[in-house]
Amino acid sequence: MSARATRSGSEVEWSSVYGFMKERGYTLRPRYHPDWEALWDSNELSSFSCEDRIVQRHAFCLDATGLDGTPVYIKKVDRRKHPSEAAIAEFLSSSTMMSDSYNHTVPILDSFAYTKDPDIYYLVMPLLRRFDDPPFTTIKESVDFVYQTLQGLTFMHEHNVAHRDCSAQNIMMDARDLYPNGWHPMSPWLTPDVKGFVHPRKNRCDANIKYFFIDFGLSTRFAPGESHLVVGAKGAAAAPELSREVSYNPFKLDVYLLGKVFQQHICQPYDGVPFLDPLMKDMTAFRPDDRPTAKDALKRWQDICESNQASSMRRWLHKRGESASERLARDIILSAIYGYTKLTSA
Incomplete structure (x- = not known):
């Protein structure tokens, strides 16, 4: 700043x-x-x-x-x-x-x-950091992020709370294990005394990372038996059903918003996680009735992950459009930073 x-x-x-x-x-x-x-x-x-x-x-x-x-x-x-x-x-x-x-x-x-x-x-x-700072480096990291956030959404919904603004800016992580010496709260790329830059001490695969939803300024908690319909068009991200006049189901809105996070921060920028695409597309269906519930999405994700080999989860993520030489260079750099000889190219 x-x-x-x-x-x-x-x-x-x-x-x-x-x-x-x-x-x-x-x-x-x-x-x-x-x-x-x-x-x-x-x-x-x-x-x-x-x-x-x-x-x-x-x-x-x-x-x-x-x-x-x-x-x-x-x-x-x-x-x-x-x-x-x-x-x-x-x-x-x-x-x-x-x-x-x-x-x-x-x-x-x-x-x-x-x-x-x-x-x-x-x-x-x-004090938390944005969920994507530092960026994901392995498939397992992105898989764990999807798993934890679907758990969190399921938890809120089972307790009759609709977040209504669970976009990327409202998902954070406890990164103390990555940055044991801390960071500056308002300039997270700097040390607390702003004398230098911070760097993660380890890869998220070997860190104790937990993701959190924040900011309940638009959230609604429903009483048992109360109608799950609301109106309102506020929020950091757009969704098809948002309206100040026509009521909609905020639980299906949450599923859409989280699906867009998966789309924009995992599926679009990275190769290597194609097994997320079908779930993401269903979560972001235009018609709310065509979207799964948070609980169903979590169950599907558990089944998807169980059907994929565990060894593939620790491969490096690659950005879409990278050439073979760029991927090799990135693999070498990441391996040098984190010291992983077990990880392979996706």
């Missing part, structure tokens, strides 16, 4: 709750201290060497550090605009829910209302 010696309006708002967050056990970065002055202004330093040059990415989200030094992510929720978001997130993150291995919704570590405005609510979550 570019350097800026003055804070934006949303940054000033976060600065105003610095003390409140401190009382709750969370310390915002120096840039958000009420008395902040740009280090590069006062010390004649280059802004690129100063951590406090990094600005926030989203007005309603900011990173912080807990009492034990753990980095966290705090989301500000205005319950006047999103009356159900916090309640759904907390419901899915309850101790009973979190004990279910199919639960891939982001854990809520802490939550509290702002003392000066009870309609402003803060959700504290672990």
Whole structure:
């Protein structure tokens, strides 16, 4: 993010709750201290060497550090605009829910209302990375991503929660095993002190990776027996049925949106995972009634994976259009980075 010696309006708002967050056990970065002055202004330093040059990415989200030094992510929720978001997130993150291995919704570590405005609510979550950063390198990695996200969607639907915005930007991963020394929350390609670049220490195949759905601002939780029909056209990704006037089934919308993630981030950019294509195409069928349920999609994926040889799963993924020489060069580079002699070319 570019350097800026003055804070934006949303940054000033976060600065105003610095003390409140401190009382709750969370310390915002120096840039958000009420008395902040740009280090590069006062010390004649280059802004690129100063951590406090990094600005926030989203007005309603900011990173912080807990009492034990753990980095966290705090989301500000205005319950006047999103009356159900916090309640759904907390419901899915309850101790009973979190004990279910199919639960891939982001854990809520802490939550509290702002003392000066009870309609402003803060959700504290672990610091996560985008699911595709770093990119997939082996077939097994993409297979595991599909498996975990279908598990997560099945879990939400079985508990009568429709996400309604489960597009790529709302799927994250716990990447601590890849980056044991961390990364900068707002510039994830940099080290926490912005002095250098981060690199994954291992391949995802040998890391403990878990994927999570985040952002329940558009989500709906249905009561038992309640009609599963909604209206609304908001969301980061388009879908055929989205409408402000004609009702539709949001569970089938979720299946479509996740299918588009598989299409755009696995099937289209990579060779080597053709066995995902039939399921992806069914999930993204134009007519909602032609799409499988999340549970059925998960069962199909389990059957597909069982019918493919386990040895083929650890092959390198290749980008579509790569020449034989490019593939060979990429295989050599990846093997040098991760030290895998077992992996073969797909």
